[in-house]
Amino acid sequence: MQTQDITQPQHPLKAEARNLSFYYGAVKALKGINMPIHDKKVTALIGPSGCGKSTYLRSFNRMHDLYPGNRYEGEIRFFPDNTNLLSADVDPIEVRMRVGMVFQKPNPFPKSIFENVAYGLRVRGLSNKRLLDEKVEQALRSAALWDEVKDRLQALAPTLSGGQQQRLCIARALATDPELLLFDEPTSALDPIATGAIEELVHELKKRVTILIVTHNMQQAARVSDYTAYMYLGEMIEFGNTDEIFMKPNDRRTEDYITGRMG
Amino acid sequence: MPDSVHVSTQFDEDLARLRTHVLHMGGLVETQIAASIEACISGEVDRVRAIVDTDRKINDLEKAIDDDCAHIIARRQPIASDLRLILGISKIVTDLERSGDEAKKIAKGVRRIHEAGTLPKQYGIGIRHLAEAALSMVHQALDAFARMDGALALNVIRADVEVDVEFKSIIRQLITHMMEDPRTITTSIDIMAIARAIERIGDHAKNISEQVVYVVDGRDIRYDKGAIK
Numbered sequence: 001m002q003t004q005d006i007t008q009p010q011h012p013l014k015a016e017a018r019n020l021s022f023y024y025g026a027v028k029a030l031k032g033i034n035m036p037i038h039d040k041k042v043t044a045l046i047g048p049s050g051c052g053k054s055t056y057l058r059s060f061n062r063m064h065d066l067y068p069g070n071r072y073e074g075e076i077r078f079f080p081d082n083t084n085l086l087s088a089d090v091d092p093i094e095v096r097m098r099v100g101m102v103f104q105k106p107n108p109f110p111k112s113i114f115e116n117v118a119y120g121l122r123v124r125g126l127s128n129k130r131l132l133d134e135k136v137e138q139a140l141r142s143a144a145l146w147d148e149v150k151d152r153l154q155a156l157a158p159t160l161s162g163g164q165q166q167r168l169c170i171a172r173a174l175a176t177d178p179e180l181l182l183f184d185e186p187t188s189a190l191d192p193i194a195t196g197a198i199e200e201l202v203h204e205l206k207k208r209v210t211i212l213i214v215t216h217n218m219q220q221a222a223r224v225s226d227y228t229a230y231m232y233l234g235e236m237i238e239f240g241n242t243d244e245i246f247m248k249p250n251d252r253r254t255e256d257y258i259t260g261r262m263g
Numbered sequence: 264m265p266d267s268v269h270v271s272t273q274f275d276e277d278l279a280r281l282r283t284h285v286l287h288m289g290g291l292v293e294t295q296i297a298a299s300i301e302a303c304i305s306g307e308v309d310r311v312r313a314i315v316d317t318d319r320k321i322n323d324l325e326k327a328i329d330d331d332c333a334h335i336i337a338r339r340q341p342i343a344s345d346l347r348l349i350l351g352i353s354k355i356v357t358d359l360e361r362s363g364d365e366a367k368k369i370a371k372g373v374r375r376i377h378e379a380g381t382l383p384k385q386y387g388i389g390i391r392h393l394a395e396a397a398l399s400m401v402h403q404a405l406d407a408f409a410r411m412d413g414a415l416a417l418n419v420i421r422a423d424v425e426v427d428v429e430f431k432s433i434i435r436q437l438i439t440h441m442m443e444d445p446r447t448i449t450t451s452i453d454i455m456a457i458a459r460a461i462e463r464i465g466d467h468a469k470n471i472s473e474q475v476v477y478v479v480d481g482r483d484i485r486y487d488k489g490a491i492k
Contacts, residue, residue: 246346247346248343248347256267258343261269261270
């Protein structure tokens with residue numbers, strides 16, 4: 001693995017994968033990944049289908065716990081408290097409060113716009129109407145959706161457009177004040193304008209929250225991220241500043257992938 | 264530079280065509296320089312018109328290649344080595360076009376000198392020497408581009424010092440000559456312009472080589488004397 005300055009990070013770390021491996025039953029999908037996640041920065045994960053980038057992303061909020069036979073090795077250290085997110089004594093529900101996730105296809109609950117955003121807060125036991133109103137508005141504003149939906153908060157979420165639904169999902173993830181947001185190809189189902197709106201949002205959000213994004217769109221990775229990691233066959237091949245990765249990657253395999261060459 | 268091919272063969276073809284056009288333009292510029300120097304030494308003023316005419320072709324090629332670069336950027340969004348190649352080519356054609364202009368300047372100077380008389384013999388050798396060194400730089404710079412050879416490009420950059428030394432020696436000679444015999448001033452100024460044009464051609468070859476280094480390994484070595492040691 002080639003790295004650029006990861007031993008002396010320019011920014012404090014929000015998280016760090018340490019020798020992280022992951023098994024789907026007998027299949028080893030991640031092979032000893034070491035990688036820093038810089039605080040309040042956007043890190044993009046790129047690589048061909050099946051390279052493990054989504055598997056890696058999902059490890060951060062313990063999504064793999066939902067299926068039997070899955071197994072982690074190594075650690076994901078979460079800062080500033082230096083918790084190992086993968087530790088058996090760490091509650092996955094608590095992890096997911098701190099690490100939000102937005103999926104490829106917008107997946108709003110079949111409830112009202114308001115209830116979608118309030119959902120995580122209610123799960124947390126918040127029932128004060130005024131506080132809920134406040135939090136929901138805040139989350140919708142942060143997701144740049146408030147102005148479009150403030151007059152119809154009781155409308156069903158699935159009546160929104162695709163781009164709006166995705167921003168609603170981001171608002172839902174933001175409502176619980178997560179420290180890290182995971183995006184798994186958040187714009188692959190959206191048109192260029194809706195994609196632009198999400199990218200703009202990512203740019204705004206990183207002032208408050210750390211972001212890890214999986215994308216197949218190379219230009220998107222180049223546009224939105226501060227750091228980029230190239231993964232291949234479950235390994236992290238190269239991690240570095242996005243500017244360097246897209247102008248002059250160190251590893252030949254990264255170069256071949258991002259320029260669209262056959263290895 | 265990666266030697267593997269793109270998944271899109273169309274993209275590979277676009278890039279290959281672009282490189283071929285640059286080399287074609289480079290070949291034309293080399294011919295122009297050689298012809299203008301030949302005219303200078305032999306006194307064949309009739310060749311000047313052809314040189315001036317051919318310069319228009321070079322200008323057109325520069326525009327066509329720049330246009331191709333813009334299209335590739337718009338359609339392919341090249342990154343990494345592909346992007347460096349496009350950026351490098353866009354700068355290389357500017358230097359090639361300017362080298363063509365210098366050849367035209369030489370040709371016009373030749374016409375002025377020979378309309379007024381002949382090139383004093385003692386300058387023939389110096390000019391030829393200087394021109395050979397500059398032409399060799401251009402040739403090798405294009406070779407370095409064709410083969411994407413960063414080491415060769417660095418050699419070209421080092422060679423520029425020799426051209427500069429030759430140039431200064433001709434200038435010294437001219438100044439002495441003018442002081443000794445003021446009647447030679449008009450011709451001397453024209454010779455000076457020719458020598459200056461040849462020296463500039465060497466500078467352009469150096470610039471081209473710097474771009475080759477950038478394309479090959481991503482280093483921007485312009486204005487960095489330490490990089491060529």
